[in-house]
Amino acid sequence: MPDFVHAHASHCESGVMSSLLRHQGMPMSEAMAFGLASALAFAYLPFIRLNGLPLIAFRMPPGAIIRGLHRGLGLGMRFETFRSPEAGSARLDQLLDSGKLVGLQTSIFWLPYFPPDLRFHFNAHNLLVYGREGDDYLISDPVGETPVRCAREDLEKARFAKGVFAPRGRLYYATNTPAPADLPRLGRRALARTARIMLRTPLPLIGVRGIGLLARAVERLSVADGGGPARLYIGHIVRMQEETGTGGAGFRFMYASFLQELAAAAAYPALQELAERLVVIGDKWQEFAVASARMIKRRDPLEPPALAALLRGLAAEERNFFEDLRAAQLAWKP
Amino acid sequence: MREREVPQDGNATLAGHRKAVYAVADDGKLRLIPSRGWEVEEIVTRQAVEDLERHAHEARTRVLAGRTSTLEYHMYRARMDVALLSQATGLWRWRVRRHFKPEIFARLPPALLRRYAAALGIAVEALQKVD
Numbered sequence: 001m002p003d004f005v006h007a008h009a010s011h012c013e014s015g016v017m018s019s020l021l022r023h024q025g026m027p028m029s030e031a032m033a034f035g036l037a038s039a040l041a042f043a044y045l046p047f048i049r050l051n052g053l054p055l056i057a058f059r060m061p062p063g064a065i066i067r068g069l070h071r072g073l074g075l076g077m078r079f080e081t082f083r084s085p086e087a088g089s090a091r092l093d094q095l096l097d098s099g100k101l102v103g104l105q106t107s108i109f110w111l112p113y114f115p116p117d118l119r120f121h122f123n124a125h126n127l128l129v130y131g132r133e134g135d136d137y138l139i140s141d142p143v144g145e146t147p148v149r150c151a152r153e154d155l156e157k158a159r160f161a162k163g164v165f166a167p168r169g170r171l172y173y174a175t176n177t178p179a180p181a182d183l184p185r186l187g188r189r190a191l192a193r194t195a196r197i198m199l200r201t202p203l204p205l206i207g208v209r210g211i212g213l214l215a216r217a218v219e220r221l222s223v224a225d226g227g228g229p230a231r232l233y234i235g236h237i238v239r240m241q242e243e244t245g246t247g248g249a250g251f252r253f254m255y256a257s258f259l260q261e262l263a264a265a266a267a268y269p270a271l272q273e274l275a276e277r278l279v280v281i282g283d284k285w286q287e288f289a290v291a292s293a294r295m296i297k298r299r300d301p302l303e304p305p306a307l308a309a310l311l312r313g314l315a316a317e318e319r320n321f322f323e324d325l326r327a328a329q330l331a332w333k334p
Numbered sequence: 335m336r337e338r339e340v341p342q343d344g345n346a347t348l349a350g351h352r353k354a355v356y357a358v359a360d361d362g363k364l365r366l367i368p369s370r371g372w373e374v375e376e377i378v379t380r381q382a383v384e385d386l387e388r389h390a391h392e393a394r395t396r397v398l399a400g401r402t403s404t405l406e407y408h409m410y411r412a413r414m415d416v417a418l419l420s421q422a423t424g425l426w427r428w429r430v431r432r433h434f435k436p437e438i439f440a441r442l443p444p445a446l447l448r449r450y451a452a453a454l455g456i457a458v459e460a461l462q463k464v465d
Contacts, residue, residue, distance in 0.1 A: 010354040010366060030366070031356070051386075051415055109413065110455065115349035117383050121418055145352055145368065157455065162421040232385060235378040243375045245353075247366075248335060253356035257364035279358060283335060286374075293374040296381055 004101060004130040006140040006147045010247030010254060012126040013065045014039065015142025016103050019128055023101050024075070026178045030142075035258025036186050037068030038193035040251055042318075044210040046217070048164060050122075053236040055164075056214065058250030060197070062105070062124030062165055066172060072186050076176035081168040085156040088169030093132065095173060102129045105170040107161030113141070113148045122244070123165040125158075143245050184266040188332055194255075195326035198318065208322065211315035219308035227302045234292045234307060242289055249282030256282065270328045274321070281317050288314065337367055345371020347379040386413050397464050403439030405430075405450060407464050412454045422453035 004023060007030075009015025014034040021028045034040070041060045048055040060068075070077040082088035095102050108114055108125045131138035135152045150158075159169045198207040205213060214237070221230035240250070247254040256278040263271035288310045294300040295307070337357045352368040359365050390410035396402040409419050420427045433439050433450075444458070451458045 008352075008354050008366070008368065010356065031364070049417075051382075051413075115347060115351055117347035117349070117379055119413070120382070121413060143353065162453075163418045166421070232381065235381040238374065238378045239382060242372070243379055248355040248357070253335060253364065257356050260364055275364070279335070279364070286335065289374050289378075293377040297377055 004140065007142065008145050009142035011059075011245045011251070012142050013062065013124075014254070016126045016128055017065055017069050019140060019142060020101060020103060020174060021069070021073075021075075021178070024174050024177055026073070026181070028181075029257075029261060031254050031257035032261055033069060034065060034251070034254050035194075035262065036072060036181075036190045037065040038190045038197065039065045039068065040194050040255045041197050041206065042208065042210045042250075043206050044214040044217070045205060050164065050236075051120075053233060054217075056237055056240045058241060058246060058252075062126075066103070066126075068190075072189075073178045073181060074176055075174045075178055077172055077174055079170060079172045081170045082160075083168075085160045085169065088159055088171070089152060089156055092129065092137075092171060095171070096129060096132050100173045103127070103172045104129060104155075104159060105165075105167035106155070106158035107163075107167070108158075110154060110158035110161060111141075111150065112154050113139075113144070113150060118243075121161070121163055123161055123163055123167055183262065184268070184332075187262045187266050188329060191325060191329040191332075195322050195329060198322040199326065208315050208319045211311055211318065215308040215311035215315065218304050218311060221304040223302050223304065230302060230304055231296045234304070235296050238289045238292045241285060249285040252278055252282035252285055268328075268332055270331070274325055274328060277321055277324075281314065281321060284310075284314055284317065337365065340367045340369050341372035341374075342370040343373045343376070345373070345376040345379075347371070347376050347383070386410060394464050397436075400436055402434050403436045404462055404464055405439055406434045408450075408454050408456060408461055412456075414454070419450075419453060423449050425449075 007019050009018060009030040014030045017033045018028055018030040039060045043057040044054065046054040066077060069075060080091060092102060104127055106125050106127060107121060107123045109119045109121045128140040129137050130140055136149045137155055138147060139150050140147050159167055201207045221233055223230055242248065256275040259271045259275035259278065263269055291310060292307060295302045335357045337359045340355060340357045348371045352370055354366045355369045356364050357367045390407060393402060393407040393410050397404055397407050416427050416430050420430050433442065447458050447461060451461045
């Protein structure tokens with residue numbers, strides 16, 4: 001595929017969709033892809049455990065960006081999963097040989113080109129395959145600065161890893177060339193959806209109420225016997241927020257970039273002001289990360305209630321922010 | 335975060351890679367800026383990796399004392415836990431735990447050993463010893 005261009009992104013799924021859309025003749029920034037798919041969220045799911053720690057997510061579940069854009073833009077995305085690695089590889093080869101750009105869901109752990117310290121068993125990573133040379137696949141992994149290669153055997157293992165979010169070889173590709181996006185219409189709808197998720201999800205674990213519940217869980221962490229488990233718990237929150245391809249501050253900066261871009265593209269300046277406010281909220285998430293890291297490193301005494309107070313402050317600010325986002329959305333008459 | 339505040343701390347866990355983060359440039363626009371890493375991330379990533387390494391190390395000590403099988407050590411080496419190894423092999427958790435008994439692990443048929451080795455991404459010979 002000589003005309004494919006790799007782009008460095010901060011998040012795998014939005015990066016994959018940004019590159020895929022560009023390849024389909026519809027250039028779209030990663031932040032725009034993320035925002036239009038209403039991918040921003042917060043979820044605290046204590047009943048899903050990753051290495052014994054609760055799932056804490058700052059975005060919608062894996063696949064939501066791909067499906068959200070597919071619906072909004074009419075991409076004609078096709079999704080396939082497979083029972084056996086052989087069938088999965090055969091189909092991938094067939095699609096590549098017919099000139100398709102193919103997206104894959106994979107585990108991170110089995111991808112040899114990842115830095116060893118970042119190879120955890122996380123199964124909802126996304127990447128693009130843009131070609132094949134013998135038994136090597138040419139891969140555009142959006143979180144990498146440059147394209148990479150991956151051997152068939154390794155890629156099969158990554159595609160057929162087991163566990164939470166097991167990919168079952170999932171691949172996807174676009175079959176339509178999208179029509180030019182009606183940004184005001186799509187944008188307005190995406191804002192409404194994000195405001196609804198953050199403020200009005202019936203389940204209290206999702207949205208700003210979820211931040212409050214996480215605060216309560218943090219507050220109750222025991223500092224007995226050196227507080228080892230408590231340190232792992234707060235380190236886990238910070239990893240979900242900063243380290244797992246969020247673009248910083250749990251996607252808050254990326255969403256601010258989306259608001260800014262939409263303000264200009266759809267000529268609705270009220271969103272610019274909201275973008276600036278969200279950057280300030282993102283900075284506070286990072287202050288929470290710094291405070292947590294200092295406690296983990298024992299530079300500050302371990303005080304879970306202090307971290308819980310920071311989280312409650314963030315919950316209150318995000319509630320105000322999304323109420324105002326909703327008001328701006330309702331006042332928007334494109 | 336302003337563009338000039340984007341951390342360039344040289345986070346060792348990134349192994350020389352750069353990651354893209356969003357920051358506000360001088361013109362007020364948010365842009366993707368490559369970052370060499372942030373000390374905070376390095377702290378939490380190393381913390382998680384060291385926790386897994388500690389589990390592997392403790393299992394190794396128990397293997398050498400004859401109190402667990404090499405399977406438990408290799409499970410932690412592969413950054414797995416019993417739940418994940420059970421899913422990766424298709425075996426019940428209680429069976430995986432049972433195979434942590436050295437005397438039972440020593441009697442496992444080759445087919446089961448191959449299943450474990452494949453799930454852990456190592457050779458059968460490697461599975462049967464600690465390094």
